[in-house]
Amino acid sequence: MKAERSEYRVVIVGAGVIGLYTAHHLARRGAGPILIVDRGFLSSGASGRNGGGVRQQWQTRATIRLARESVAAYRRFARDFGYNPWFRQSGYLFLAEDAAALERLGPVHELVRSEGLSSEWVDAAGVARHVPGIRPGAAVGGTYLGSDGTLYPFPVVWGLHDALRAAGVEILHGIEALGVERDGGRVRALQTSRGRIATPTVVNAAGGWSREFSERCGLAVANRATRHEILATEPLKPFLDPMVVRASDGLYFSQTMRGEIVGGLSPLADPTGSIAMSSSAGFLGRMARALVDLLPGLASVGVLRAWSGLYDDTPDGLPIVGEDPALSGFVHANGFGGHGMMLAPSSTERVARLVLGERIDLDPAEFGPGRFASTGSGRPTEALQLG
Amino acid sequence: MNRTPADPRTSGDDARPPPRPPGLPIGQRSIRYHRPRAPFCGIGYCTNCLVRTDARLNVRACREGYPVDGVRPTSHAWPSPRWDLFAVFDGLFPHGIDTLRGFRRPAILVRAYQRVVRRLAGYATPRVATARAPAPPTQRRACEVLVIGQGTAGRAVADELRRRGVDPVMTVDRDRRRSEGAASPDLGRATAVFLPPPDPAQPHPLRCYVARDVGGLVEIASRRVVVATGGYDASLLFAGNDRPGVVTADGAVSLASAGFSPFSHAIVFGDGPRARDVLARFPREIAAIVAPNEIGPDLVAIAADRGIPLYPRSLLVRAEGRRGVRRVALRARGGGPLMTLEADGVVLAHRRIPHPQLFFQCGARMRWDPRPGAYRPVTDPTGATTVPGVYAVGFARESAVPSDAEGGARRTAEAIAAGAPPPGPEPLAPAEPLDPPHPLLGYYRELLAELGGREKWIACPCEDVLLSEIVEANERGYRGIEVVKRYTGLGTGLCQGRYCLPDALLILSILEGRPPSRVGYITQRPPVVPTRLADLAGIPGPEEGPS
Ligand SMILES: Cc1cc2nc3c(=O)[nH]c(=O)nc-3n(C[C@H](O)[C@H](O)[C@H](O)COP(=O)(O)OP(=O)(O)OC[C@H]3O[C@@H](n4cnc5c(N)ncnc54)[C@H](O)[C@@H]3O)c2cc1C
Numbered sequence: 005m006k007a008e009r010s011e012y013r014v015v016i017v018g019a020g021v022i023g024l025y026t027a028h029h030l031a032r033r034g035a036g037p038i039l040i041v042d043r044g045f046l047s048s049g050a051s052g053r054n055g056g057g058v059r060q061q062w063q064t065r066a067t068i069r070l071a072r073e074s075v076a077a078y079r080r081f082a083r084d085f086g087y088n089p090w091f092r093q094s095g096y097l098f099l100a101e102d103a104a105a106l107e108r109l110g111p112v113h114e115l116v117r118s119e120g121l122s123s124e125w126v127d128a129a130g131v132a133r134h135v136p137g138i139r140p141g142a143a144v145g146g147t148y149l150g151s152d153g154t155l156y157p158f159p160v161v162w163g164l165h166d167a168l169r170a171a172g173v174e175i176l177h178g179i180e181a182l183g184v185e186r187d188g189g190r191v192r193a194l195q196t197s198r199g200r201i202a203t204p205t206v207v208n209a210a211g212g213w214s215r216e217f218s219e220r221c222g223l224a225v226a227n228r229a230t231r232h233e234i235l236a237t238e239p240l241k242p243f244l245d246p247m248v249v250r251a252s253d254g255l256y257f258s259q260t261m262r263g264e265i266v267g268g269l270s271p272l273a274d275p276t277g278s279i280a281m282s283s284s285a286g287f288l289g290r291m292a293r294a295l296v297d298l299l300p301g302l303a304s305v306g307v308l309r310a311w312s313g314l315y316d317d318t319p320d321g322l323p324i325v326g327e328d329p330a331l332s333g334f335v336h337a338n339g340f341g342g343h344g345m346m347l348a349p350s351s352t353e354r355v356a357r358l359v360l361g362e363r364i365d366l367d368p369a370e371f372g373p374g375r376f377a378s379t380g381s382g383r384p385t386e387a388l389q390l391g
Numbered sequence: 392m393n394r395t396p397a398d399p400r401t402s403g404d405d406a407r408p409p410p411r412p413p414g415l416p417i418g419q420r421s422i423r424y425h426r427p428r429a430p431f432c433g434i435g436y437c438t439n440c441l442v443r444t445d446a447r448l449n450v451r452a453c454r455e456g457y458p459v460d461g462v463r464p465t466s467h468a469w470p471s472p473r474w475d476l477f478a479v480f481d482g483l484f485p486h487g488i489d490t491l492r493g494f495r496r497p498a499i500l501v502r503a504y505q506r507v508v509r510r511l512a513g514y515a516t517p518r519v520a521t522a523r524a525p526a527p528p529t530q531r532r533a534c535e536v537l538v539i540g541q542g543t544a545g546r547a548v549a550d551e552l553r554r555r556g557v558d559p560v561m562t563v564d565r566d567r568r569r570s571e572g573a574a575s576p577d578l579g580r581a582t583a584v585f586l587p588p589p590d591p592a593q594p595h596p597l598r599c600y601v602a603r604d605v606g607g608l609v610e611i612a613s614r615r616v617v618v619a620t621g622g623y624d625a626s627l628l629f630a631g632n633d634r635p636g637v638v639t640a641d642g643a644v645s646l647a648s649a650g651f652s653p654f655s656h657a658i659v660f661g662d663g664p665r666a667r668d669v670l671a672r673f674p675r676e677i678a679a680i681v682a683p684n685e686i687g688p689d690l691v692a693i694a695a696d697r698g699i700p701l702y703p704r705s706l707l708v709r710a711e712g713r714r715g716v717r718r719v720a721l722r723a724r725g726g727g728p729l730m731t732l733e734a735d736g737v738v739l740a741h742r743r744i745p746h747p748q749l750f751f752q753c754g755a756r757m758r759w760d761p762r763p764g765a766y767r768p769v770t771d772p773t774g775a776t777t778v779p780g781v782y783a784v785g786f787a788r789e790s791a792v793p794s795d796a797e798g799g800a801r802r803t804a805e806a807i808a809a810g811a812p813p814p815g816p817e818p819l820a821p822a823e824p825l826d827p828p829h830p831l832l833g834y835y836r837e838l839l840a841e842l843g844g845r846e847k848w849i850a851c852p853c854e855d856v857l858l859s860e861i862v863e864a865n866e867r868g869y870r871g872i873e874v875v876k877r878y879t880g881l882g883t884g885l886c887q888g889r890y891c892l893p894d895a896l897l898i899l900s901i902l903e904g905r906p907p908s909r910v911g912y913i914t915q916r917p918p919v920v921p922t923r924l925a926d927l928a929g930i931p932g933p934e935e936g937p938s
Contacts, residue, residue: 045870045871045873045874046869046874047874047877048873052877082495082496082498082501083495083498086492086495087491087492088490088491088492088493088494088495090490090494090505092505092509158491158877158878159491162491162878166867169868237924238448238449238514238515238885238921239422239512239513239514240448240513240514240515240516241510241513241514241515241516242509242510242512242513243516261505261508261509261512262512262513263509263512263513263514272932282587282588283585283587283752283916283917284587285585285587285598285600285610285917285930286930286932288585288917288918288927288930289529289927289928289929289930289931289932290932291927292924292925292926292927292928292930293928293932295924295928296924296925296928297928302924303923303924303925303928304447304448304923304924304925305448305923305924306447306448306449306921306922306923306924307918307921307922307923307924307927308883308885308887308921309883309887309916309917309918310916310917310918311914311916
């Protein structure tokens, strides 16, 4: 496939949920022509490999607001796009294994409540009601927000894809972005494996490969990709409603509409820094131990498959939304870590507005790509790196 | 539970199976449409004979020896698999249920839809056990060579290695064809579920995880792994291909070995050695032979001898019957009227496929082998794959007559015993051959014309994915098996694509107008078969110190 035109208003690198949603917001605002290029197949990146968790419990006000807007967008998604993402608002339960962990949940709980969301404290008995079969003593309590939820990522991808094609956005797969052509300090064109495509604006929505692409464009960035593994069990009759998360080891799991338990935990530091999307025995062991320890009744449940994907991490755990300070026309929409699904609808709306030269309500000191250059203290960070 | 040894290779062919009632054992309902199902593959992969025991949620009756007493089928059907009220869904949705776009209107009902649909999904209910169950720690073994699979080729390799003094050689087999001596403590029936890429820093770079049927995982560290996992009989697409009574040749043999008479007048679909096996095993129960192409002279002679009618160059269009196969409809290739044959079974013996999972897992370079229409590892003449230390022998490596498999296996053993250094990462990779068309491609091209509108042809029985959904994905412009898998759910069920992928690759090849190898393949992830969390929990993690 080849691009239909030789010049576009915007070219987006990456057809994951971030790139697709960005194009959607641009197209709705009448910006065009728009092209999305992706070297893989549709949903080959993290957008087709995640746990589908959508939560609004965050450590900063701005992210709570972005997440709330996204929840509203996913509630409308079936109506707006004609695809059913099975967005189920059955809550997120943050587990605390001991009193200290419970205390650490306090500030988020307060902040979330102050934003008008009904986060609740739950005691051990409450945890047992939300997680039937939990081992007594495994948790002393936690916080619960019922309007958080889970969805299926795939219908989101297909829905956006359909809508974009209907809106005349070109989406080309099997094309690799190799760099940009500059005109002084400005983007003039995107260089691809199929040649040059003229454009004044390139959006880097390359997910776990955003650093690679930025570097190809001669830009220094703070993103770092890490491999996260995840597994799914045999389908079981429903017994678990909320997404269950634990900050101490990054454990998260939920029971999907199909009945499978799907989840993972934070990876151990990998000295090789490999970002091959492979599976490891070590993960299977750790995850199985964590699950069986928490829910002994799962011992006899079979694991169907494991897979892995990339988190595009940033030093402060917050995404990067903004134009690169060293290259105008080069817009970052990356660094979403384990939260790209839940932040996509709202944060990409800001990306689109930025591309169109409008003012946005995200503080560059909090979300801008230049924020890592200044070592100023007191910048907000997001330590909750959870699905 | 009433266990009966089911495996002919353990018990020997003369061990008499217990008498069983005629017909098919164990009823089961399919996951989405609650269609009646009965044993299909007979070798522990498909979803059609799931039962629960006290210790495990979903086990395959075929591997438990088709127990009859005290068996609880999965809790999926209500009130029973035989009379399942949910079976109305099959009739209510003659064109299938669209979960991608359905159940979203009116908005006020969305929550209710979610609750109902979720209730209906899922097989078993986990027991609420709040006590910490003791997880069996992963046992560790080390050996020089691990041989996975003890069929003709695997046995030949193990014997030859031992004869040449290689020590210790360990063997594992899913069906426990042979238990070994002191050098290889008997693991019982055990399945190699994960073979990660080698870690060259270790004295034993290869580490294979093996799940024992009795529970517990064994981590076998070795310098070489010989994969001799053989093959299995593939599925076939036609209307009603999921009806009770449609079995693979493996399934028919498995049922007969357990003492069942699964059919009295079945048709065999196939024209090769596997069809001959079926005729030998069922001397009186075969009513006709149907084949996609011409039928070879030796099969013609056997059939003539027994007065079995032959239907060469025929499409198997549909199997009819309410609870089981009663009739099958055929059409001569190239057009012609629909013919109906009375039959109470269909035995699929047309295509044997190698198991590619372990090769993919360890990162071996694979090639599309057009003869079975499957992926096999690229090997050098000794069977060495592109992964240092990993060898392929027997059917896992090439389709050949068994004596060749033995010869090839001995050459592999010789190379290993001679201490041939494991070849580098890219030994003698042959140039990618151009795909000669698979013999079933033309067949499926004609058969697709029979798919009327959006009739329910089951392309992926584990997940009840329909052929029409694959066609729809294609019409929407989705190309390649990876996207189609994610769009339809194809291959994400309990068999992890074993029975749907081989045919789906051919169908997509036709729809996309490119060779099957360009359609791609689904990344093969661990575990090879569902493995209990309790067993996996025993794997020591890197956080527990170096191993
Ligand atoms: C295991 C796991 C669990 C997760 N769980 C959750 C969760 O519960 N909730 C949540 O909100 N988020 C979760 N996430 C995170 C979420 O999936 C991601 O943040 C999100 O999908 C990122 O979307 P994206 O579009 O930025 O990236 P991707 O979906 O990865 O898309 C990037 C695309 O860019 C393409 N690309 C890269 N480089 C180039 C190039 N040079 N040229 C052309 N194309 C290129 C790639 O092919 C890819 O398709 C999880 C992630 C993982 C891995």
